[in-house]
Amino acid sequence: xxxLARNAAVVTADAGVSDDSVAAPAKRKKSRRSxxxxxxxxxxxxxxxxxxxxxxxxxxxxxxxxxxxxxSLKPLALLFSTPYSFWPKNGxxxxxxxxxxxxxxxxxxxxxxxxxxxxxxxxxxxxxVPAAYAFARFPFTGAGLMLGxxxxxxxxxxxxxxxxxFRLMRSLGLLNTYWAMIVPGxxxxxxxxxxxxxxxxxxxxxxxxEAAWVDGxxxxxxxxxxxxxxxxxxxxxxxxxxxxxxxxxxFIFALTFNSKSEFMPLPIGLFAFFGKQEVIWNELMAASxxxxxxxxxxxxxxxxxxxxxxxxxxxxx
Amino acid sequence: MTRQSSATLFALALLLPATIYILxxxxxxxxxxFLLSFTNASLKPQSDWIGWANYQRIFTAGNFTEVIIRTxxxxxxxxxxxxxxxxxxxxxxxxxxPGQTVFRILTMPPWVVPMAIGIFMWGWMYNxxxxxxxxxxxxxxxxxxxxxxxxxxxxxxWATIVTDVWIGVPMVTIYFLAAMQSIPKDLYxxxxxxxxxxFYRFRRITLPMMVPAIITMSxxxxxxxxxxxxxxxxxxxGGPSGSTTTMIIDTYKTAIGSRKYGExxxxxxxxxxxxxxxxxAYFRAVRKLTAGEAK
Numbered sequence: 269x270x271x272l273a274r275n276a277a278v279v280t281a282d283a284g285v286s287d288d289s290v291a292a293p294a295k296r297k298k299s300r301r302s303x304x305x306x307x308x309x310x311x312x313x314x315x316x317x318x319x320x321x322x323x324x325x326x327x328x329x330x331x332x333x334x335x336x337x338x339x340s341l342k343p344l345a346l347l348f349s350t351p352y353s354f355w356p357k358n359g360x361x362x363x364x365x366x367x368x369x370x371x372x373x374x375x376x377x378x379x380x381x382x383x384x385x386x387x388x389x390x391x392x393x394x395x396x397v398p399a400a401y402a403f404a405r406f407p408f409t410g411a412g413l414m415l416g417x418x419x420x421x422x423x424x425x426x427x428x429x430x431x432x433x434f435r436l437m438r439s440l441g442l443l444n445t446y447w448a449m450i451v452p453g454x455x456x457x458x459x460x461x462x463x464x465x466x467x468x469x470x471x472x473x474x475x476x477x478e479a480a481w482v483d484g485x486x487x488x489x490x491x492x493x494x495x496x497x498x499x500x501x502x503x504x505x506x507x508x509x510x511x512x513x514x515x516x517x518x519f520i521f522a523l524t525f526n527s528k529s530e531f532m533p534l535p536i537g538l539f540a541f542f543g544k545q546e547v548i549w550n551e552l553m554a555a556s557x558x559x560x561x562x563x564x565x566x567x568x569x570x571x572x573x574x575x576x577x578x579x580x581x582x583x584x585x
Numbered sequence: 586m587t588r589q590s591s592a593t594l595f596a597l598a599l600l601l602p603a604t605i606y607i608l609x610x611x612x613x614x615x616x617x618x619f620l621l622s623f624t625n626a627s628l629k630p631q632s633d634w635i636g637w638a639n640y641q642r643i644f645t646a647g648n649f650t651e652v653i654i655r656t657x658x659x660x661x662x663x664x665x666x667x668x669x670x671x672x673x674x675x676x677x678x679x680x681x682x683p684g685q686t687v688f689r690i691l692t693m694p695p696w697v698v699p700m701a702i703g704i705f706m707w708g709w710m711y712n713x714x715x716x717x718x719x720x721x722x723x724x725x726x727x728x729x730x731x732x733x734x735x736x737x738x739x740x741x742x743w744a745t746i747v748t749d750v751w752i753g754v755p756m757v758t759i760y761f762l763a764a765m766q767s768i769p770k771d772l773y774x775x776x777x778x779x780x781x782x783x784f785y786r787f788r789r790i791t792l793p794m795m796v797p798a799i800i801t802m803s804x805x806x807x808x809x810x811x812x813x814x815x816x817x818x819x820x821x822x823g824g825p826s827g828s829t830t831t832m833i834i835d836t837y838k839t840a841i842g843s844r845k846y847g848e849x850x851x852x853x854x855x856x857x858x859x860x861x862x863x864x865x866a867y868f869r870a871v872r873k874l875t876a877g878e879a880k
Contacts, residue, residue, distance in 0.1 A: 325670075398599035425814065
C-alpha cells in the first residue's frame with residue numbers, strides 16, 4: 269500500500285499516544301471504574317432503554333431475513349399449517365438440497381447475476397478512473413457544470429427512460445442478450461462512482477503530479493505510474509461499491525429487456541416462480557439466501573470501507 | 586500550445602468515454618422520451634407527429650390526476666417515516682455502548698442485498714394465511730382472523746410504504762449517524778459542564794446541527810422514492826384495482842404493458858418535470874446550506 273497512507277496512520281497513532289499520556293492522570297483521578305469519559309456514562313435504565321430500542325430497530329430491519337431463513341428450514345407441510353408457528357418444528361436444511369431440482373436453472377441464475385455485475389464493474393471502473401482524475405486535477409472552464417450534469421443522472425430512474433432504452437436496445441440488436449442488462453445497468457452506476465473516486469483522488473497531494481511533471485513525465489505517464497498506484501485503495505472501494513450496486517439493482521432492465529431464461533439474473537429467475545400456482549416457498553427462500561450470501565460475506569469483511577463509500581455516495585440512493 | 590490549454594485538452598480526453606456513455610444511454614433516451622411523447626408511436630414501425638394529443642388524453646380521460654395525487658401521498662408518508670425511523674436509529678446507534686460496530690453492520694442488509702430478494706421475503710410476510718405479520722398479530726390476539734395485507738386497497742397501500750421504508754431506512758440511518766458524529770464534541774462537553782441533561786443536549790445541540798443533513802437527505806430520498814418501481818411491481822403490480830398504482834407503475838403499464846410508447850412517454854415526461862423540480866429544490870437547499878456553513 270501507499271507509504272503516504274502509512275505515514276498518516278503513524279501520525280494519528282502518535283497523536284493517540286501523546287493524547288493518552290497527557291490525559292491519563294486526569295482520567296484516573298476522575299473515574300476509577302472505567303476509561304469512559306463521564307459524559308458518556310449511562311444510568312442502568314438508560315442502558316436498558318437504548319438496548320431495547322436497538323433491538324426493536326434491528327428487528328424491523330432484519331425481520332424479513334429472519335422470517336425468510338425460518339421459512340427455508342420449515343417443511344412445506346408445516347409452512348401451510350395453521351395456527352402460525354414462528355419457530356420451525358423439526359426444521360431441516362432439506363430445502364437447500366431439493367431447490368436445485370425444483371429451480372433447475374438456479375445455478376445458472378446465480379452465475380448470470382455474478383457475470384453481469386462483474387462486467388458492469390469492469391466497464392464502470394474503466395470509464396470512471398480517467399473521468400474522476402480529470403475532475404479532481406484539472407479545473408477547466410465548465411468542469412463544475414459537467415460534474416453537475418453527471419450527477420443529475422442520479423435523479424432519473426431507469427423506469428422513466430425505459431421506452432427509448434427499449435427501442436435503442438432493439439435497434440442495436442441487444443434485446444435478449446447479456447448486454448441489454450449490462451449497458452444500461454452500468455450507465456446509472458457511473459455518476460456516483462465518479463463522485464466517490466474524485467473525492468478520494470483530491471486527497472492525493474498535487475505536489476506529486478508536479479514533481480513528476482518537473483522530472484519530464486508525460487501526463488498519461490503520471491496518471492499511470494504515480495496516481496494509479498496511490499489511488500488503488502480508492503479504486504478498490506469504488507469497484508466493490510459498483511459490484512454491490514450492480515448486484516442489488518438487477519430487476520427492471522432484466523425484466524423488460526430480456527426474456528430468455530438462460531440469461532436471467534437471480535432476482536428475475538426467482539420472480540418467475542413467484543407467479544406460479546404452487547409456490548414452493550421454503551425452497552425459494554433457501555435459493556434467495558444462497559443469492560444473498562456473497563453480499564453478506566462482503567459486508568462483514570469490508571464494512572469499514574463500505575460505510576465510507578456508502579455515505580460518500582449518498583448522492584445516489 | 587500553452588501548458589494550460591494542453592491540460593484542458595488532456596482532461597477532456599479523459600472525460601470522453603464517460604461523456605459518450607452517459608450521452609448515449611441517458612441523455613439521448615431522455616430527449617427521445619420527450620420527442621416520442623408528441624407521437625403515436627406503438628409496436629407499428631411507423632408513427633405520426635400528433636402534437637399535444639397525448640397530453641390532452643392523459644389529463645382528460647382516465648384517472649391520471651388521481652394517480653399523481655396518490656403518488657404524492659405515497660411518497661410523502663414513505664419519506665417522512667424514513668426520516669423519523671432513520672433519526673431514531675442514528676440516535677440509538679450513536680450511544681457510546683458496547684456492541685455498536687456489530688449493530689451498525691446489522692443495519693445494512695436491506696440496502697445492499699438484491700432489492701428484489703428482500704421484497705420477495707416481504708411478499709411472504711404479508712401473506713394472510715401463513716405470513717409472519719398476520720400470524721404474530723393473531724398469536725398476540727390483536728387481530729382475530731387472518732388478514733391478507735396485499736389483497737385490499739388500503740392495506741396494500743400501507744404495506745408497500747412499509748417495505749419502501751424498510752429499504753430506505755439503512756441508508757438514512759448511516760448517513761445521519763455520520764452527520765451526528767461530525768458534530769464537534771466540545772459543544773456537548775460545554776453543555777454537559779453547564780448541567781444540561783441528555784435529552785436537552787439532543788434537542789438543543791443535535792437536532793439543530795442535524796438540520797442540513799435532514800433537509801439534504803429528505804430531498805434525495807424524495808427523488809428516489811418518487812421513482813420507486815421494484816417494490817410495488819413485485820408486491821402488487823399496482824393493484825388491487827389500482828390502489829398502489831404510482832406514476833412510475835402507471836407509465837410502465839402504459840408503455841411496456843400496453844405497448845403505447847407515445848402515451849407512455851407523455852406520462853414519463855410528467856414524471857421528469859416533477860423530478861426536475863425536486864432536483865432544483867435540492868441544489869438550492871445544498872447551496873444555501875453550504876453558504877450558511879461558510880459564514
